Amino acid sequence: MLGGKFDFGVMPILCLMVVVSLGPKGTFSEKAAREWSDKKVRLESSSEDVVKAVEEGETGVLPFENSLEGTVLRTVDLLAAHDILIKGEVVIEIDHCLLGYSGSEIREVVSHSQALRQCREYLTHELNNIDVRAVSSTAKAVELTKSEEELAAVAPREAANEYGLDILDEGIQDVKDNLTRFLVLGLEDCPPSGNDKTTLLFYVKDRPGSLYDSLGVFAERDINLTKLESRPSREKLGDYFFILDFEGHRKDKKFKKALVELKNHVRDLKILGSYPKATNPQNKK
Numbered sequence: 081m082l083g084g085k086f087d088f089g090v091m092p093i094l095c096l097m098v099v100v101s102l103g104p105k106g107t108f109s110e111k112a113a114r115e116w117s118d119k120k121v122r123l124e125s126s127s128e129d130v131v132k133a134v135e136e137g138e139t140g141v142l143p144f145e146n147s148l149e150g151t152v153l154r155t156v157d158l159l160a161a162h163d164i165l166i167k168g169e170v171v172i173e174i175d176h177c178l179l180g181y182s183g184s185e186i187r188e189v190v191s192h193s194q195a196l197r198q199c200r201e202y203l204t205h206e207l208n209n210i211d212v213r214a215v216s217s218t219a220k221a222v223e224l225t226k227s228e229e230e231l232a233a234v235a236p237r238e239a240a241n242e243y244g245l246d247i248l249d250e251g252i253q254d255v256k257d258n259l260t261r262f263l264v265l266g267l268e269d270c271p272p273s274g275n276d277k278t279t280l281l282f283y284v285k286d287r288p289g290s291l292y293d294s295l296g297v298f299a300e301r302d303i304n305l306t307k308l309e310s311r312p313s314r315e316k317l318g319d320y321f322f323i324l325d326f327e328g329h330r331k332d333k334k335f336k337k338a339l340v341e342l343k344n345h346v347r348d349l350k351i352l353g354s355y356p357k358a359t360n361p362q363n364k365k
């Protein structure tokens with residue numbers, strides 16, 4: 081009896097003590113989650129499972145955009161399809177290594193699709209257009225490589241130790257300075273901090289000037305946009321939604337007014353949350 085009651089009582093507290101991210105152990109997402117907080121990190125095997133945990137009240141961390149390859153489309157589509165909010169962001173440096181068994185002949189390179197794209201020039205020129213295979217995460221790729229000598233994985237340096245593999249090469253991304261922005265997800269966003277960013281998702285009306293009018297709302301108020309991207313609505317061909325970031329908090333007067341006016345120009349508006357801006361790790365040095 082007591083046990084049952086006790087379990088129920090501590091569950092919400094346990095939820096608050098864990099950050100959920102993409103695993104297995106050794107992913108960049110795990111690194112970002114640890115950067116975000118010193119809470120325990122629980123790793124799930126897919127972005128969908130991270131979102132499921134967020135819907136159940138936990139805090140989740142997912143990759144959102146990369147300085148070389150742009151937006152992580154899977155994360156955008158999950159934000160569009162689920163009722164979850166952004167309550168923070170973390171930016172970390174991404175340094176890719178090639179991990180495997182030194183001395184073995186590599187026939188295929190495995191990694192997360194974003195990581196493979198970030199190392200395209202290396203894979204094409206240094207590894208002679210070697211076959212590549214996308215898997216759910218960089219650490220998953222290391223796990224696979226561990227049991228297959230002919231594989232090599234594009235992954236974080238730390239994963240070599242974690243899984244007992246050799247670092248065959250390092251810094252193999254196309255551009256040395258490679259940053260990824262991760263979103264911290266929850267059921268609530270953050271109160272104003274004085275240095276915030278807001279993310280929105282909207283569907284424009286099917287009429288001339290609709291996107292122009294929507295963006296004018298921000299231009300007229302001198303609100304700085306830091307991201308704008310379109311994605312297919314998945315409802316019909318040629319139908320798109322836009323995801324937009326601006327500098328400011330949705331609850332501050334100027335921004336509140338802009339959002340009220342924006343509602344007149346769009347078919348559907350989803351405010352994904354306001355949250356403190358992350359520090360660029362390159363500015364910390």
Ligand SMILES: O=C(O)C(=O)Cc1ccccc1
Pocket residue numbers: 102106107108109110143174192194195216217218219260
């Ligand atoms: O696979 C990982 O390690 C992830 O966390 C996803 C990812 C992949 C490449 C760059 C940033 C995040």
